[in-house]
Amino acid sequence: MKKLNFTLLFLLGLIFITGSFLVNLYFVFRYNEVIIKEASRAFFQEIMITREWNASMGGIYVPVTDHVTPNEYLDDPKRDITATDGLKLTKINPAFMTRQMAEIARIKDGVQYHITSLNPIRPANKPDPWERNALLSFETGNRECFEMVKQDSLKVFRYMAPVFVDRSCLNCHAKQGYKIGQIRGGISVTMKSEGYFTAVHNQILIIAILFLFLLIAGSAALLFFKNMMQKQFQVIIQQNEELQKNIHTKDTLFSLVSHDLKSPLSGALGLGEVIQTEGDSMSKEELINISRMILKSTRQTYQLSEQLVTWYSTQKGIGEFDPETLVLKTLVESCIELLQVRSKEKEISIQNLIPGDLAIEADKNMTEAILRNLIGNSLKFTPKGGHISISARLSEEHEVLEICVEDDGIGMPAKTVHALMTFDFQTPALGTENEKGTGIGLTLCKEFIKRHHGTFRIESDEGKGSKFIFTLPLTKKPR
Ligand code: HEC
Secondary structure, eight states: OOOOOHHHHHHHHHHHHHHHHHHHHHHHHHHHHHHHHHHHHHHHHHHHHHHHHHHHTTSEEEEOOSSOOOOTTOOOTTSEEEOTTSOEEEEEOHHHHHHHHHHHHHHHHSOEEEEEOSSOSSGGGOOOHHHHHHHHHHHTTOOOEEEEEEETTEEEEEEEEEEEOOHHHHHHHGGGTOOTTSEEEEEEEEEESHHHHHHHHHHHHHHHHHHHHHHHHHHHHHHHHHHHHHHHHHHHHHHHHHHHHHHHHHHHHHHHHHHHHHHHHHHHHHHHHHHHHHGGGOOHHHHHHHHHHHHHHHHHHHHHHHHHHHHHHHHHTOSOOOEEEEEHHHHHHHHHHHTHHHHHHHTOEEEEOOOTTOEEEEEHHHHHHHHHHHHHHHHHTSOTTOEEEEEEEEOTTSSEEEEEEEEOSOOOOHHHHHHHHHOSSSSOOOOSTTOOSOSHHHHHHHHHHHHTTOOEEEEEETTTEEEEEEEEEBOOSOO
């Protein structure tokens, strides 16, 4: 399985998210600018409509007051007239009206506009530098200027478009030589930027929160995914390891067993052949002797094959675990009986020191196999005339029974004990002189004890004997 590169995935995601965030930022600025531009345009159009209306009337008359005095630049013989009731009236041309409206707008909503020209009749109408540039650009065909500029340390949006001469303008502007369609000047609209910046800030804040959330959620999802993948990966590795171990175990087992099965069998075969060819000339005593040897080899082979079958079934999970209440003393008794022939042969006494009232909660077949294996083992490593005893005592917590199979045999060095305890078919043959067999017996014992959640240990003194101690659960049922 190819491993996914999560760092790369994360980086790609990060680049994508940051990228789209920046694109979003750009559009926030653009969008808000467009709004301001549209608002400026609308302002401009409205002024133009009012102006057009005024111009189409050839100017309009209003009463003269403190604020509205006759326009000194308006060169018109009918500029000032008197109504029949004596009220003084003066003509207001579009530019004058624009100036007066601009004054009101400035006070009311902070929008400023200015009517100007590169060639002003009224000197105060002359353009500022920004307006001048805009007007010059109109002369070369440009029809609109929009820009954010700094004005008195404040940022403002400035908009400007040209005003063209039409028939209605000629009444007053023909004298200056203007013709229809020419640019007379322009009107600039100046808007404050506060509203714009608050809008932009708020929108950016929302987008930033959104993207941060996206980033966190994305990272979390990625991490979760990564963890999941890793776990699955781990499981596969573990399964693979187990499989390898299994194969190795079977391989080792096969080579060990083929050796251990072969030698006693070939011994028995050889002896059988001797009887076949020379049986006639043998004495009864000789025949009995040979048959005893054949029996010994066959028994050894049988025992090994029995152990093999049991071990295999535990590995396969065939061996059923079925605990029941068992009287330990009787179990031990029947085991000793089974091994009687061999113990008599070696003149070894086996003592059952288990008290009659001890009951355990254990699987009968497994417990028998443990006892048979351990006692059989002691028989093998105890010289003629030795002693074996089986005893039991309650553990300190009174929860389990500690059972001890003890012999005064040859014992074994610490190294061998360690090898026996760790042997699980992974470590090949034990290699010291005392061990015969494959270790299947002990492995089986360990396996069965483990099934009972028990412990197992060996105490041994070289030359003095060994103790095999294991625990089994006490019965909980009252007897
Ligand atoms: C009733 C006369 C009258 C009419 C009609 C008129 N104007 Fe003017 N206009 C003036 C006067 C007088 C001024 C100069 C002083 C001022 O600011 O009032 C002026 C100023 C201007 C200015 C400002 C620059 C400057 O020269 O000071 C522009 C631009 C302008 N007019 C454009 C127009 C256009 C375009 C029309 C036609 C739609 C028009 N006017 C119609 C009388 C008129």
